[in-house]
Amino acid sequence: MNDQHSKIGSIEIIPLPAFRDNYLWLLRCGQLAAVVDPGDAAVVEDGLAAQGLDLCAILLTHHHADHVGGVTELIASRDIPVFGPAAADIQGVNNPVAEGDEVSLDRLGIRFRVLEVPGHTASHIAYLAPGLLFPGDTLFSAGCGRLLGGTAAQLHASLRRLADLPGDTAVYCTHEYTLANLAFARVADPGNPERDEWLVECEARRDAGRPTLPTTIARERRVNPFLRTGEPAVMGVIADRTGVRPRDSLECFAALRAWKDVF
Numbered sequence: 001m002n003d004q005h006s007k008i009g010s011i012e013i014i015p016l017p018a019f020r021d022n023y024l025w026l027l028r029c030g031q032l033a034a035v036v037d038p039g040d041a042a043v044v045e046d047g048l049a050a051q052g053l054d055l056c057a058i059l060l061t062h063h064h065a066d067h068v069g070g071v072t073e074l075i076a077s078r079d080i081p082v083f084g085p086a087a088a089d090i091q092g093v094n095n096p097v098a099e100g101d102e103v104s105l106d107r108l109g110i111r112f113r114v115l116e117v118p119g120h121t122a123s124h125i126a127y128l129a130p131g132l133l134f135p136g137d138t139l140f141s142a143g144c145g146r147l148l149g150g151t152a153a154q155l156h157a158s159l160r161r162l163a164d165l166p167g168d169t170a171v172y173c174t175h176e177y178t179l180a181n182l183a184f185a186r187v188a189d190p191g192n193p194e195r196d197e198w199l200v201e202c203e204a205r206r207d208a209g210r211p212t213l214p215t216t217i218a219r220e221r222r223v224n225p226f227l228r229t230g231e232p233a234v235m236g237v238i239a240d241r242t243g244v245r246p247r248d249s250l251e252c253f254a255a256l257r258a259w260k261d262v263f
């Protein structure tokens with residue numbers, strides 16, 4: 001296991017960088033692997049070949065091309081399950097899943113529960129196993145997805161739901177956006193020393209060519225302004241910026257999301 005891999009039980013989790021800032025996550029157990037959100041088939045094939053792995057399942061969180069673009073090619077020569085949101089029409093999905101469904105990858109010895117987390121898109125799902133979350137583009141370290149189909153109310157509710165997961169849950173976000181998100185967080189949620197410590201650590205990881213991910217739910221509760229929209233400090237910044245004090249966490253969240261879009 002190299003220093004970029006992490007381990008949950010007997011599953012090794014390997015980042016495959018793709019495009020400009022995506023991670024396609026490989027789950028490995030022995031010589032078997034599953035992949036989450038394979039936007040680029042060639043990157044996955046290279047990752048499998050480099051380690052002599054046999055792909056046995058694909059998990060998809062939402063329909064955007066950088067998450068599903070490799071599916072058709074990957075299944076052209078394989079008869080494997082492809083899990084994806086039932087509410088989205090994604091080519092290649094042969095196991096549509098919805099809220100509460102179980103995704104059992106018996107050959108890898110891991111079982112996920114499906115959470116519907118609309119907001120970034122209307123039909124976005126996440127995959128949760130004990131200690132392990134694949135949130136797609138819903139939650140990033142110190143940030144969250146843009147509204148590209150869902151509503152602010154949906155994304156706010158989805159993020160609150162993820163924030164309520166056990167704090168030690170490792171979160172495998174799909175983009176390396178952490179440093180840019182932290183630059184915004186410093187303005188939106190000033191005076192947060194834990195966030196500043198996380199920034200120092202992330203800068204060191206990036207300087208060493210390593211991912212800033214995974215993060216944890218406990219850390220995100222403390223450093224992610226989008227999970228802190230009920231905090232007086234964040235509400236105060238929004239009030240100063242817009243001239244109107246948010247009435248609640250959702251109003252603060254909507255204003256914060258809109259601000260980040262133009263930051």
Ligand SMILES: [Zn+2]
Pocket residue numbers: 062064120137
């Ligand atoms: Zn997306």
